[in-house]
Each structure stands twice: as structure tokens, then as C-alpha cells.
Amino acid sequence: MALTGLQIFKLLPKTNCRECGFATCMAFAMALAAGKVSLDACPHASDDARATLGAAAEPPVRLVAVGQGEYAVELGGEVVLFRHEKTFYHPTALAIEVRDDLPEAELKERLSRIQTLSFERVGITMRVNLVAVRHAHPDPAFFIKTVELVQAHSPLPIALVTQDPAVIRAALAIAGSRRPLLWGATETNWQEMTALAKEYGCPLVVAAGDLAGLASLTEQVTSSGHKDIVLHVPAAGAGDALRTATAIRRMAIKKRFRPFGFPILASFGDGRDAYLVALAAATCIAKYASLVVLDTVDPAVVLPLLTLRQDIYTDPQKPIQVQATCYSIGNPGPNAPVLVTTNFSLTYFSVVNEIEASRVGTYLVTVDTDGTSVLTAWASGKFGPEQIAEAMERTGVGEKVKHRQVVIPGYVAMLSGRLEELSGWNVRVGPREAAALPGFLRSYVTN
Amino acid sequence: MSFELYRESFPFRISEVEIGASASGNGQQRSLRVGGASTLPFLSFDGAPGHLPVVGMEVWDVVPEPWPVPLENVFGPVASDPVGWARHCVEEWGAEFICLRLRGADPELGDASPEACATLARDVLDATGVPLVVFGCGNDAKDNVVMQKVSESCAGRRCLIGPVTSDNYRTIAAAAMVNGHLVIAQSPVDVNMQKQICVLLNDLGLPQTQIVMDPTTGGLGYGLEYTYSVMERVRLAALQGESSLASPMIVFCGFEAWRAKEAKTGPADGVVQGALWEALTAGTLLQAGADMLVMLHPEATRAVREHIKALAGGEMAI
Numbered sequence: 136m137a138l139t140g141l142q143i144f145k146l147l148p149k150t151n152c153r154e155c156g157f158a159t160c161m162a163f164a165m166a167l168a169a170g171k172v173s174l175d176a177c178p179h180a181s182d183d184a185r186a187t188l189g190a191a192a193e194p195p196v197r198l199v200a201v202g203q204g205e206y207a208v209e210l211g212g213e214v215v216l217f218r219h220e221k222t223f224y225h226p227t228a229l230a231i232e233v234r235d236d237l238p239e240a241e242l243k244e245r246l247s248r249i250q251t252l253s254f255e256r257v258g259i260t261m262r263v264n265l266v267a268v269r270h271a272h273p274d275p276a277f278f279i280k281t282v283e284l285v286q287a288h289s290p291l292p293i294a295l296v297t298q299d300p301a302v303i304r305a306a307l308a309i310a311g312s313r314r315p316l317l318w319g320a321t322e323t324n325w326q327e328m329t330a331l332a333k334e335y336g337c338p339l340v341v342a343a344g345d346l347a348g349l350a351s352l353t354e355q356v357t358s359s360g361h362k363d364i365v366l367h368v369p370a371a372g373a374g375d376a377l378r379t380a381t382a383i384r385r386m387a388i389k390k391r392f393r394p395f396g397f398p399i400l401a402s403f404g405d406g407r408d409a410y411l412v413a414l415a416a417a418t419c420i421a422k423y424a425s426l427v428v429l430d431t432v433d434p435a436v437v438l439p440l441l442t443l444r445q446d447i448y449t450d451p452q453k454p455i456q457v458q459a460t461c462y463s464i465g466n467p468g469p470n471a472p473v474l475v476t477t478n479f480s481l482t483y484f485s486v487v488n489e490i491e492a493s494r495v496g497t498y499l500v501t502v503d504t505d506g507t508s509v510l511t512a513w514a515s516g517k518f519g520p521e522q523i524a525e526a527m528e529r530t531g532v533g534e535k536v537k538h539r540q541v542v543i544p545g546y547v548a549m550l551s552g553r554l555e556e557l558s559g560w561n562v563r564v565g566p567r568e569a570a571a572l573p574g575f576l577r578s579y580v581t582n
Numbered sequence: 583m584s585f586e587l588y589r590e591s592f593p594f595r596i597s598e599v600e601i602g603a604s605a606s607g608n609g610q611q612r613s614l615r616v617g618g619a620s621t622l623p624f625l626s627f628d629g630a631p632g633h634l635p636v637v638g639m640e641v642w643d644v645v646p647e648p649w650p651v652p653l654e655n656v657f658g659p660v661a662s663d664p665v666g667w668a669r670h671c672v673e674e675w676g677a678e679f680i681c682l683r684l685r686g687a688d689p690e691l692g693d694a695s696p697e698a699c700a701t702l703a704r705d706v707l708d709a710t711g712v713p714l715v716v717f718g719c720g721n722d723a724k725d726n727v728v729m730q731k732v733s734e735s736c737a738g739r740r741c742l743i744g745p746v747t748s749d750n751y752r753t754i755a756a757a758a759m760v761n762g763h764l765v766i767a768q769s770p771v772d773v774n775m776q777k778q779i780c781v782l783l784n785d786l787g788l789p790q791t792q793i794v795m796d797p798t799t800g801g802l803g804y805g806l807e808y809t810y811s812v813m814e815r816v817r818l819a820a821l822q823g824e825s826s827l828a829s830p831m832i833v834f835c836g837f838e839a840w841r842a843k844e845a846k847t848g849p850a851d852g853v854v855q856g857a858l859w860e861a862l863t864a865g866t867l868l869q870a871g872a873d874m875l876v877m878l879h880p881e882a883t884r885a886v887r888e889h890i891k892a893l894a895g896g897e898m899a900i
């Protein structure tokens with residue numbers, strides 16, 4: 136909670152010495168409350184004042200980085216409970232589990248499948264973010280071997296999943312410089328785990344069986360000087376996971392309850408029904424998990440989850456848009472078809488993907504609809520015959536082709552008459568869904 | 583260290599709505615209650631989360647063209663007979679209600695007569711014994727006559743009919759009131775317009791307990807996030823006292839999800855990507871307050887029903 140000027144004033148020396156550049160301590164306090172200056176400008180502030188003001192300035196949910204370099208991920212850093220209040224900032228990371236008791240060939244196979252879990256959508260690459268190596272084999276040597284193999288075959292950051300500090304220490308000897316996530320600390324091992332996390336500068340999962348236990352454990356870990364924490368309460372099912380994560384995040388954001396001011400981990404490792412595991416994971420993506428651990432490499436499960444993550448973490452204030460212009464797709468010549476659509480990225484990429492699949496060189500004119508879809512834009516007067524005619528005129532598509540025929544989306548068939556009048560072009564109504572475009576375009580160019 | 587869980591409480595609750603009623607002298611018809619929540623979805627530690635959301639399946643009067651392969655695989659054998667299809671949904675796949683989508687009434691998709699639509703609705707109702715949602719073709723003029731006939735043929739059975747919008751609601755709402763049905767109040771993903779249509783219906787004499795709101799479903803990857811946030815805002819406003827938004831909400835997950843290109847593709851065996859596409863659309867909207875979920879694929883229906891049980895079950899360890 137931000138402090139008021141008066142609250143800050145009470146913490147200052149009240150000597151009005153002016154060294155901060157302000158005439159009075161009160162004036163300085165007001166400027167500080169407004170976020171215009173930093174407390175550092177007052178050389179006389181007590182340690183107590185620094186501690187109190189420092190805590191007030193800390194974010195409600197700490198931002199915790201895992202891994203290093205290009206593939207590093209940041210967890211947490213959220214400031215609201217509902218995306219419509221502002222936005223969610225750091226998309227839920229997805230981790231895929233691998234066990235150290237897998238035969239080497241299977242392990243390599245799994246790692247190469249994890250590598251393929253990367254998809255293009257709306258011009259953005261979506262992929263899984265971590266590999267969680269679980270210690271299951273009784274012999275720790277297998278764990279070390281597996282960590283080595285994973286590091287050799289995958290660029291993704293690693294989570295080291297074992298509660299045995301000796302095993303983690305051995306793994307850190309080979310993986311410690313890449314900022315792995317240590318998973319982690321419990322009531323019984325937290326002192327050694329915290330020491331290791333501090334020594335290697337690694338984020339640490341703190342796990343407890345209930346919320347009260349979790350609160351006291353994170354207090355202990357933070358007071359021994361480690362703050363890069365990820366919270367975990369193992370849940371029996373989707374309902375528990377939802378309620379636990381909600382309770383934690385609410386207390387962090389609404390009550391500034393410090394022991395819960397960290398990102399949350401949700402894990403659904405042992406589910407047998409892929410649909411139910413995916414539904415539980417989806418629930419946690421919507422509701423407050425910053426890291427979800429899965430036990431599947433099935434693209435039919437991972438793609439929908441990554442798509443959901445992209446949806447939920449899109450900034451509600453600004454739809455993703457592309458430039459409004461005339462795009463050449465493939466190698467369009469003077470007889471190439473001319474299509475129109477909107478500049479909403481989702482719409483644009485849906486259409487472009489299909490044009491590319493058709494292998495028919497095409498001109499695509501995008502109308503500036505403030506990044507809205509075909510029907511949304513039509514209903515709000517941003518994709519009417521006037522705007523389309525204007526965009527065709529402005530982009531000079533008429534100079535690129537010899538013909539005068541334009542294809543419009545099937546959903547806006549009703550505007551064809553007026554568009555013909557305004558533009559002087561023939562209007563051909565295309566299919567409704569872009570998926571039908573390849574077939575449409577192929578037969579269109581042969582006629 | 584002492585620990586006290588922070589709980590949230592809201593001053594108001596969502597109205598309770600009952601769908602489905604027996605014809606007189608016939609005790610076969612089941613009814614469903616939805617709504618009643620005084621918390622955000624499934625947050626039972628805050629208070630009473632109300633009735634569990636219900637899962638229904640969509641049945642079409644005409645065979646869809648083109649038909650995504652995974653849907654054709656399951657519905658192919660029953661699709662030409664909507665009554666049989668509906669029975670199958672209830673008896674084999676556990677649909678708690680049926681949503682009959684009268685696409686064939688569209689003047690451009692067959693122009694089925696209002697009488698034929700009315701008979702079909704009645705037949706589905708009698709054959710399945712579960713509550714019925716009847717969804718129009720989207721052509722206002724046609725929907726008005728069709729829904730009038732439908733509400734007569736199913737009089738007294740508390741069907742949920744619609745949609746009605748601020749531009750077109752009088753005829754259908756009046757027919758529903760006269761014949762004892764409920765209406766679907768639709769808005770184009772917009773909180774204010776959702777409120778507007780509900781107020782218009784209230785003014786006409788239709789109470790909040792006879793309204794189910796359709797905030798318009800965007801499928802996964804195709805506008806889901808807009809629907810999600812609008813629903814969250816609607817639900818929060820209702821719990822804080824906006825009485826004209828205090829009705830349950832219905833979402834059409836199957837229909838919207840299968841429009842997505844990704845639903846129609848995916849690996850040939852194992853998890854049906856399209857079924858998961860609709861299941862995740864549903865699972866996400868459940869968190870925004872969906873009370874009635876309309877699905878298409880049987881696997882999606884099954885999974886979402888089990889997921890709702892999982893969400894309701896279990897104890898949070900405090």
C-alpha cells in the first residue's frame with residue numbers, strides 16, 4: 136500500500152535542514168509520496184524509515200527470473216487480480232517434466248519432442264519454457280546424468296526437482312551457473328536449501344502442505360536473506376489449486392501480505408486423463424499460476440494451452456495490430472488476386488497463413504480498423520465501403536494489377552454493392568472463414 | 583506465526599433460475615437450477631458458490647456444411663435425425679440439457695417453416711426429457727416468427743429461447759412470457775449493452791429470474807479473452823449490487839471453438855485437438871462465471887462435466 140505524505144513525514148527527521156533541496160521535511164515528504172523524488176535525497180533518514188518506505192515501494196508480487204540468456208523466463212511481477220483492471224504482465228511459464236529413471240534413448244526422444252513444442256501464432260512464437268528434471272531413481276548418479284543430458288540437448292532453463300540437498304548440491308556443480316529453479320525447500324530441509332540457493336543465486340521453490348505453513352516457511356527463508364522464491368502448495372485437484380492460488384494472490388495484492396508476495400507454481404504431473412490435466416492447467420493459467428508443470432509432450436495438449444496463455448496475457452488496452460497497407464504475399468503479378476481485410480493481427484495472420492498455404496501470389500489490402508476483427512470493425516463503422524475504398528485508393532493497389540476485381544470477407548457480403556459504387560471495382564464475396572481460402576483462391580485464379 | 587486467511591464477501595448474489603418443467607400429467611421432464619452464487623466461481627471458502635454450472639450439448643436441425651472431420655466421425659450416424667441426435671447426447675454422452683440450434687430456419691440455409699421448427703423443438707423436448715434451449719438462426723425477422731411458434735408448441739415447459747438483443751426483443755420476450763419460457767439476453771461482448779438489454783426486458787415485465795445472459799462467446803484464440811474479461815466484469819458488478827446483471831450466463835463453447843482452424847487440425851489419434859479446444863474455452867469461461875456451457879463434442883462434454891466436479895470438490899488446506 137502506498138504511504139501518504141503525512142505518513143512519510145512522520146518517519147523523517149523533521150529538522151528542515153534543506154539538504155534534500157526542499158524547504159521543509161514536509162515538502163520533501165509530499166514529493167516522495169507523489170513518486171517525484173527518492174528517499175536517497177535525504178541523507179539523514181533513519182534505517183527504520185528506509186526499511187518502512189522500502190517495503191512500501193516493493194511490488195506486491197516479486198518478479199523472479201529463472202534461467203539465463205535468450206531463454207530466461209520471468210515469473211510473477213503481477214499487480215492486479217483481474218486482467219481488465221490493467222493487464223497481466225508475465226505469461227505463465229510452462230514446464231515439461233522429465234524423470235531421471237527414463238532410459239537414455241527415451242529421454243533424448245522426449246527432449247527432442249520438447250524442442251518441437253514451439254508454435255507461430257499471430258506473428259508471435261509461443262513455446263514451452265522449462266524442463267523440470269525429477270529425481271525418481273534411487274541412485275543420485277542418474278539425476279546428475281539426466282541433468283547433464285538435458286543441458287546438452289535443450290536450451291531451456293531447468294528446474295531441479297528433488298528435496299535432497301546433497302543431490303541438488305551435486306547437480307548445481309554442473310548446472311549452477313545457468314540459474315536453475317531449485318524445487319525445493321520444505322519444512323525439513325529449508326535451511327540447507329536456502330543456503331544453496333543463496334550460494335548459487337538461484338530461485339527456490341518453497342513448498343508446504345497448507346497456507347499457514349507456507350507463510351511461516353517463506354518468512355523463515357526471506358529472513359535468512361533469500362527472496363527469489365516461488366510458492367507451492369501441492370493440490371489434490373483443480374479445485375484446490377484454484378482456491379489456494381486465489382487465496383495467495385489476493386492476500387499478496389489486496390493485503391500486501393509479504394510472505395505471499397511471490398509467484399505461484401502449479402503442478403499436475405500424474406494425471407491420467409489428458410483432458411482433465413489440460414483443464415486444470417488452463418484454470419491455473421487464468422487464475423494466478425506463474426509456472427505450470429506438465430507431464431505431456433503432446434502438441435494437441437500444449438498448443439491449446441499456449442494459445443490460452445497468449446489470450447489471457449494479451450494487454451486488454453491494446454489489441455495487437457499490424458500496419459495498414461498493401462501486402463504482397465507470395466510473388467503477386469499483374470493478374471494476382473486482390474483481397475481486403477482488417478489490421479487486427481489475429482485477422483491478418485489468419486488470412487495470410489491461408490494465402491501462403493494456397494501458394495497463390497496475392498495482394499492483401501489491410502484497412503486501419505484500430506486493430507479490430509472483420510465484424511467488430513464492420514459493426515463499429517471502421518470497415519465499411521468508404522474505409523475499404525479509401526484504403527484501396529491510398530495503397531495504390533490499382534497500379535499494381537491490371538484487373539479491377541477485389542475479394543471481400545464472406546462475413547461482410549452486404550457491403551459489396553456500395554463498395555462497387557465507391558471504388559469502381561467489381562466485388563467478389565469470398566468465403567466466410569479463412570480456412571476455405573486456399574481452395575477458393577486456387578479455383579479463383581484458374582477462372 | 584499466526585495466520586489468518588483473508589476472505590472476500592459480496593453484498594449480493596446471482597439470481598437462481600430454473601429451466602425445464604414437466605408438461606401437466608407427465609412427470610418425466612427433469613429441470614435444472616443454475617445461478618445463486620454469492621462468490622466468484624468455486625471459491626467456496628468465501629461463501630456459497632451457488633449451483634454448479636451445467637453442461638449441455640448442441641444439436642442442429644440441418645447437417646452442417648462443411649462438417650469438420652472429427653465431428654463428422656462422431657455425429658455422422660445420427661446427424662440427419664436431430665431428435666435421435668439429441669437422445670444420443672442425453673443417453674450416451676450425459677448432456678444435462680439440449681441446445682437446439684435452428685440454423686435451417688435461416689432464409690439462406692433452407693428457410694425451414696416456423697411450424698416445422700416448432701414441431702422439431704417439441705419432439706426433441708419430449709424425446710429427451712431434459713431442459714431445452716432453442717437458439718435462433720440470427721435473422722431477426724425470421725427468428726421472431728419461429729420463436730413465437732416454438733414457444734407455443736412448448737408452452738409451459740420453461741424452455742430457454744433466444745437470443746434477444748436491444749434491437750430485437752419485444753416479440754420473443756412477449757412470447758416467452760405468455761408461454762412460460764425464459765429468454766437469452768445477448769450483448770456483443772459489452773458490459774453496458776448487456777445491462778441495457780436486461781433493463782429493457784425487466785421493463786417489459788420479465789424478471790431477472792427468467793433471463794440468462796449471453797455475453798457472446800469468443801472461442802479460444804479467437805476473442806476468448808474479450809469474453810472472459812467482460813464476463814468477469816459482469817459477475818463482479820452483479821455481486822456488488824448491479825441487479826440488472828444478476829442473471830446466470832450461458833456460453834457457446836462448441837460452436838465457437840470449432841470455427842477455429844486449429845480445432846479442425848491436430849494429430850490424427852490421441853487427444854482430439856478440437857475437443858480440447860472447446861473444453862479449454864469452457865474451462866476458462868467457467869472461471870469468469872459461466873453457468874451454462876453448450877458443447878459439441880462428446881469428449882469435451884464429458885471432460886468439462888468431470889472438471890466441474892473436480893473444481894467443486896476437495897478442501898483447501900489452510
Ligand code: B12
Nearest residue numbers: 476482507508509510511514515544565568569770800805
Ligand atoms: C472479440 C470481439 C470483440 C472485441 C474486439 C476484438 C477485436 N480486436 O476485434 C470487443 C469486445 C472490443 C468488441 C467490441 C464490439 N463488438 Co465485437 N465481437 C467479438 C467476437 C467475440 C470475436 C471477434 C473475433 O476476434 N473474431 C476472430 C477474427 C479472426 O475473425 P475475423 O476478423 O472475422 O476473421 C475471420 C474471417 O472473417 C476471415 N477473414 C478475415 N479477413 C478476410 C478476408 C477475406 C478476403 C476472406 C475471404 C476472409 C477473411 O478469416 C478469419 C478467420 O476465419 C465477435 C463474436 C464472435 N464470436 O465472432 C463479436 C462481434 C464481431 N462484435 C460485434 C459488435 C456489434 C461489437 C460492437 C460494435 C458492440 C458495441 N456497440 O459496443 C463493439 C465495437 C467496438 C469498437 N467501437 O470498436 C458483433 C457484430 C454483429 C454484426 N454481425 O454486425 C459480433 C458478431 C457479436 C454479436 N454476435 O453481436 N467485439
Ligand code: SF4
Nearest residue numbers: 151152153155160177
Ligand atoms: S534532507 Fe531530510 S531532514 Fe533535511 S529537510 Fe530534507 S527531508 Fe528533512
